[in-house]
Amino acid sequence: MATQLAWFRNDLRLADHAALIAAAARGPVAALFVLDDETPGAWRVGAAQRWWLHHSLARLGRSIAEGGGRLILRRGRAGPIVRAVAAELGADVHALLHHEPWAAVQVAEAGAVIPHLGVTLAPPESVLSGTGGRYRIFTPWWKKLLEQMPPPRPRPVPDLRWADVGSIASDDLSQWGLLPTAPDWSGGFSQWQPGEAGAAARLADFARRAARYETARNLPSVEGTSRLSPHLALGEVSPNTAWHVIADAVGETVAEPYLRELGWRDFAANIIDQFPDHGDAPNREAFNRFPFIDDPVGLTAWQHGQTGYPIVDAGMRQLWTTGWMHNRVRMITASFLVKHQLIDWRHGERWFWDCLVDADYGSNAQGWQWVMGSGVDSSPFNRIFAPVGQSAKFDAAAYIRRWVPELAQLPDDAIHAPWEAGVALIRAGVKLGRDYPQPIVNHEAARARALAAWAQVKNA
Numbered sequence: 001m002a003t004q005l006a007w008f009r010n011d012l013r014l015a016d017h018a019a020l021i022a023a024a025a026r027g028p029v030a031a032l033f034v035l036d037d038e039t040p041g042a043w044r045v046g047a048a049q050r051w052w053l054h055h056s057l058a059r060l061g062r063s064i065a066e067g068g069g070r071l072i073l074r075r076g077r078a079g080p081i082v083r084a085v086a087a088e089l090g091a092d093v094h095a096l097l098h099h100e101p102w103a104a105v106q107v108a109e110a111g112a113v114i115p116h117l118g119v120t121l122a123p124p125e126s127v128l129s130g131t132g133g134r135y136r137i138f139t140p141w142w143k144k145l146l147e148q149m150p151p152p153r154p155r156p157v158p159d160l161r162w163a164d165v166g167s168i169a170s171d172d173l174s175q176w177g178l179l180p181t182a183p184d185w186s187g188g189f190s191q192w193q194p195g196e197a198g199a200a201a202r203l204a205d206f207a208r209r210a211a212r213y214e215t216a217r218n219l220p221s222v223e224g225t226s227r228l229s230p231h232l233a234l235g236e237v238s239p240n241t242a243w244h245v246i247a248d249a250v251g252e253t254v255a256e257p258y259l260r261e262l263g264w265r266d267f268a269a270n271i272i273d274q275f276p277d278h279g280d281a282p283n284r285e286a287f288n289r290f291p292f293i294d295d296p297v298g299l300t301a302w303q304h305g306q307t308g309y310p311i312v313d314a315g316m317r318q319l320w321t322t323g324w325m326h327n328r329v330r331m332i333t334a335s336f337l338v339k340h341q342l343i344d345w346r347h348g349e350r351w352f353w354d355c356l357v358d359a360d361y362g363s364n365a366q367g368w369q370w371v372m373g374s375g376v377d378s379s380p381f382n383r384i385f386a387p388v389g390q391s392a393k394f395d396a397a398a399y400i401r402r403w404v405p406e407l408a409q410l411p412d413d414a415i416h417a418p419w420e421a422g423v424a425l426i427r428a429g430v431k432l433g434r435d436y437p438q439p440i441v442n443h444e445a446a447r448a449r450a451l452a453a454w455a456q457v458k459n460a
C-alpha cells in the first residue's frame with residue numbers, strides 16, 4: 001500500500017482529524033508540518049502564537065513518536081516542500097481545508113492534495129440562502145447553519161501504522177527559534193497548556209462551568225468563558241468536539257449561547273472565504289477615506305496599557321502578559337483605539353495578531369472591522385463605547401486591580417475613572433501623572449471628534 005502523507009497545518013491534533021483518518025485507511029502514514037513564513041506574507045505566525053506553536057508541535061511530535069512514527073518538520077514555502085516530500089515518499093497527500101487566503105495558495109502549489117473537512121462546523125460554501133447566495137450577516141447565516149447542526153460527532157484517533165520516514169530530512173524544532181529569548185516575555189504564558197491533551201483538559205474544565213456561561217461570559221473579573229480559543233486556533237481540538245462535549249454536558253438549550261459563539265468563528269471563515277483581504281481592506285468603501293490620525297505616541301500608550309483609562313490599560317496588559325484578552329475587553333480596547341484615538345484599526349489588528357496566542361486571521365479581522373463599523377456585519381460607527389460606563393456595567397473592578405495594581409487600593413466605585421476619584425485617590429496614595437497616567441483623551445471631546453470625522457466621510 002502506498003504511503004499516505006498527512007500534512008498538518010493549524011490542525012495539530014490526532015483525534016477527529018479527517019485527513020489523518022482518510023490517510024490511515026489507505027496505508028502507512030507519514031506526518032509533515034511546514035513552518036511557512038513566506039506564503040502568508042505579513043500574516044506569518046505572530047510572536048505569541050509562535051510560542052504556542054513550538055509547544056504544540058513538540059507535543060504532537062511526542063504523541064506521534066509514542067506510536068512509533070516521526071513528525072517531519074520543514075521550514076520554507078509550504079507548497080513546493082509538500083510536493084517534494086510527497087514525491088520522495090511516493091505518497092498521496094491529505095490535508096484539511098483552511099480558509100485563509102494563503103492556505104489555498106499553499107494547496108495549489110503543493111500539487112495533488114486530497115482535501116478534507118474539519119476546520120469549521122460546516123464548510124462556508126455550504127451555508128446558502130434560498131436563492132443560492134452567500135450570507136454576509138450573522139443572524140440569518142446562523143439560522144441557516146443551524147439547519148445543518150449538530151455537526152457530525154467527533155471521531156477518535158484512527159488505528160495508525162506510521163510509515164518509515166527515517167530517510168526523510170527533518171528540522172530540529174528547537175532550531176526554529178519560535179520561543180522568545182532575550183527578553184523572554186513568556187513568563188505569564190505558564191497558565192496555558194498547548195497541545196491536544198491541554199485542549200481536552202480545558203474543554204473538560206469548561207464543561208463543568210458551561211451552565212454559567214450566559215451569565216458570566218461578559219464579566220472580565222470572572223473566568224466565565226472557555227478560554228479554548230488558542231486551542232481552536234491551532235486546531236488542537238475540533239469545533240465539532242467542542243460543540244458535542246458542551247451540548248452533552250449541559251443540553252443544547254443551555255449550551256446555545258456558547259454554541260453561537262462557536263458559530264461566530266465559523267462566520268469569520270465564511271467572511272474571509274468571500275473577502276480574502278478582510279484583514280487589510282475595509283468592506284465599506286467610505287472607510288478608505290476615514291481621516292485616521294498618525295499618532296505613534298498614542299499607539300504606544302495603548303499598546304503598553306498607559307492610556308489612563310483603567311479598563312483599557314487592564315486589557316492591554318492582560319494581552320501582553322498572557323497572550324489573551326477577554327472578549328468584552330477586546331471590544332472596549334479596540335473601540336478606544338479607533339474611536340477615542342482615531343488610530344487606524346489595522347495598527348490595532350496587527351498588534352493583536354502579534355500578541356494573541358489565539359490569533360486567527362478571520363476572527364481578528366472580523367473583530368476589528370466590527371468595532372470600526374467598516375465590516376459587512378458590524379456595529380455602526382456612531383455607536384461609541386464609553387470606557388468608564390462599560391467598565392462599571394461589566395463590573396471590572398477586580399479585573400482592573402489584577403492588571404493595574406497601581407490602582408488596587410481604590411474602592412470599586414472610584415476605580416473605573418480615577419481622575420474623578422477625588423479624596424479616594426488621596427487615601428489610596430495615588431497621584432495621577434506620577435503613579436498612573438492622566439487620561440490621554442477626554443471622553444466627551446474624543447467622542448465628538450470621532451463623530452465629526454465620521455460625518456465628514458459619510459457625507460463626502
Ligand SMILES: Cc1cc2nc3c(=O)[nH]c(=O)nc-3n(C[C@H](O)[C@H](O)[C@H](O)COP(=O)(O)OP(=O)(O)OC[C@H]3O[C@@H](n4cnc5c(N)ncnc54)[C@H](O)[C@@H]3O)c2cc1C
Pocket residue numbers: 217225226227228229230232233258261262263264265266268325326327328330331334352356358359360361363364365366367368371
Ligand atoms: C477586536 C477583536 C479581535 C479578536 N481577535 C480574535 C482572534 O484573533 N482569534 C480569536 O479566536 N478570536 C478573536 N476575537 C473573538 C473573541 O474575542 C475570542 O474568540 C474570545 O475572546 C476567545 O475567548 P474564549 O475562548 O474564552 O471564548 P468563548 O466565549 O468561550 O467562545 C467560544 C469560542 O467561540 C469562538 N469565538 C467566540 N467569540 C468569537 C468572535 N467574536 N469571533 C470569532 N470567534 C469567536 C472562539 O473560538 C472561542 O473559543 C476577537 C474579538 C475582537 C473584538
